[in-house]
Amino acid sequence: MAHRKPRLAVWKFASCDGCQLSLLDCEDELLAIAGALEISYFPEATRGEARGVYDLSLVEGSVTTPHDAERIQDIRRRSKKLVTIGACATAGGIQALRNFADVRDYAAIVYAHPEYIQTLATSTAISQHVPVDFELRGCPINKGQLVDVISAFLTGRRPNTPAESVCVQCKLKGNVCVMVARAIPCLGPVTHAGCGALCPSYDRGCYGCFGPKETPNAPSLSGWFKRLGVDEKGLQRIYRTFNADAEPFRQESERHDAQDHQG
Numbered sequence: 001m002a003h004r005k006p007r008l009a010v011w012k013f014a015s016c017d018g019c020q021l022s023l024l025d026c027e028d029e030l031l032a033i034a035g036a037l038e039i040s041y042f043p044e045a046t047r048g049e050a051r052g053v054y055d056l057s058l059v060e061g062s063v064t065t066p067h068d069a070e071r072i073q074d075i076r077r078r079s080k081k082l083v084t085i086g087a088c089a090t091a092g093g094i095q096a097l098r099n100f101a102d103v104r105d106y107a108a109i110v111y112a113h114p115e116y117i118q119t120l121a122t123s124t125a126i127s128q129h130v131p132v133d134f135e136l137r138g139c140p141i142n143k144g145q146l147v148d149v150i151s152a153f154l155t156g157r158r159p160n161t162p163a164e165s166v167c168v169q170c171k172l173k174g175n176v177c178v179m180v181a182r183a184i185p186c187l188g189p190v191t192h193a194g195c196g197a198l199c200p201s202y203d204r205g206c207y208g209c210f211g212p213k214e215t216p217n218a219p220s221l222s223g224w225f226k227r228l229g230v231d232e233k234g235l236q237r238i239y240r241t242f243n244a245d246a247e248p249f250r251q252e253s254e255r256h257d258a259q260d261h262q263g
């Protein structure tokens with residue numbers, strides 16, 4: 001009997017599709033991936049759908065509607081391994097800014113007839129709904145890390161993605177620290193590595209698109225930002241971007257929310 005190829009499914013929830021495009025952008029590796037796997041469901045790449053159980057599901061996007069909340073349960077039941085990809089899927093994405101406001105206010109601005117919109121009050125990470133086998137961070141994800149994660153799940157090993165901060169990647173590249181040398185606020189010390197320290201390599205501060213690293217000390221970093229002249233409102237905004245609902249960034253932004261509460 002012929003050896004069955006592992007079945008891959010790629011799912012989309014609330015997102016911009018950028019992380020799925022990272023997979024399609026793996027020009028050098030895509031043929032090898034397609035050869036090693038049976039791509040059973042991937043609407044961004046093919047109209048075909050093979051139903052059944054999937055060996056590996058990659059999930060992009062956050063849960064923002066009642067339908068999403070039901071669909072992810074079904075996907076989990078039919079996936080042997082489930083990996084979430086990107087800031088939307090791992091932290092609710094930029095759309096989680098609704099979690100700090102009343103979503104009806106946003107709906108009224110965006111839609112002519114908001115009464116027809118069925119939406120949840122929050123945008124949440126997939127792991128808040130179902131068990132997740134691995135979370136790959138980034139907005140968008142790094143395609144090298146994605147290939148490593150797929151190969152890890154094919155061969156039964158743990159993914160080899162670094163847990164350190166962007167700062168470590170700056171040191172490895174020999175970058176001059178933008179905070180120390182240029183007084184530019186930079187989230188690199190608390191942000192997950194994965195981008196190769198892209199922004200600091202161009203003399204810009206990191207704005208945290210790879211989300212919080214393990215054990216980040218955001219309150220300490222905020223103290224340094226204050227010394228550079230960032231005010232409370234500015235501190236709140238720094239942590240409220242693509243990973244606003246990731247717990248360490250959420251907590252730190254809420255610590256600087258006092259002025260809002262005082263009106």
Ligand code: SF4
Binds near residue numbers: 094138139141
């Ligand atoms: S994480 Fe970023 S790139 Fe990926 S789907 Fe969400 S918004 Fe798009």
Ligand code: SF4
Binds near residue numbers: 196
């Ligand atoms: S914002 Fe930070 S994590 Fe994102 S690409 Fe720039 S340096 Fe990397």
